[in-house]
Amino acid sequence: MQWKLFADLAEVAGDREIRVDVDPGATVGDALDELFDARPALRERVLDDAGDVADHINVLRNGENVRSGDGLETTLEAGDELALFPPVSGGRQ
Numbered sequence: 001m002q003w004k005l006f007a008d009l010a011e012v013a014g015d016r017e018i019r020v021d022v023d024p025g026a027t028v029g030d031a032l033d034e035l036f037d038a039r040p041a042l043r044e045r046v047l048d049d050a051g052d053v054a055d056h057i058n059v060l061r062n063g064e065n066v067r068s069g070d071g072l073e074t075t076l077e078a079g080d081e082l083a084l085f086p087p088v089s090g091g092r093q
Contacts, residue, residue: 001034002082003020003031004082004083004084006086012042020035021034022076027074028066028076028082046084056087057085057087058085059083
């Protein structure tokens with residue numbers, strides 16, 4: 001399973017794409033744990049003090065925020081694409 005990381009999360013991880021070893025049937029939370037095992041510095045940036053995904057971090061499965069469904073308990077299928085997005089700001093006024 002492949003994670004795509006954006007903005008400063010890619011900088012913290014040292015790469016924009018990180019492969020993790022989880023099988024279909026695992027959960028998004030399992031894949032996130034594997035990501036943290038592979039890139040421990042991400043844990044502090046992604047999780048809040050209670051150990052939950054911070055409100056401002058978006059966890060996507062196939063382009064959809066997992067918060068709108070089963071959250072980190074969302075079951076993975078072969079070919080799923082996972083992504084982490086920090087808050088995005090900027091542009092012109």
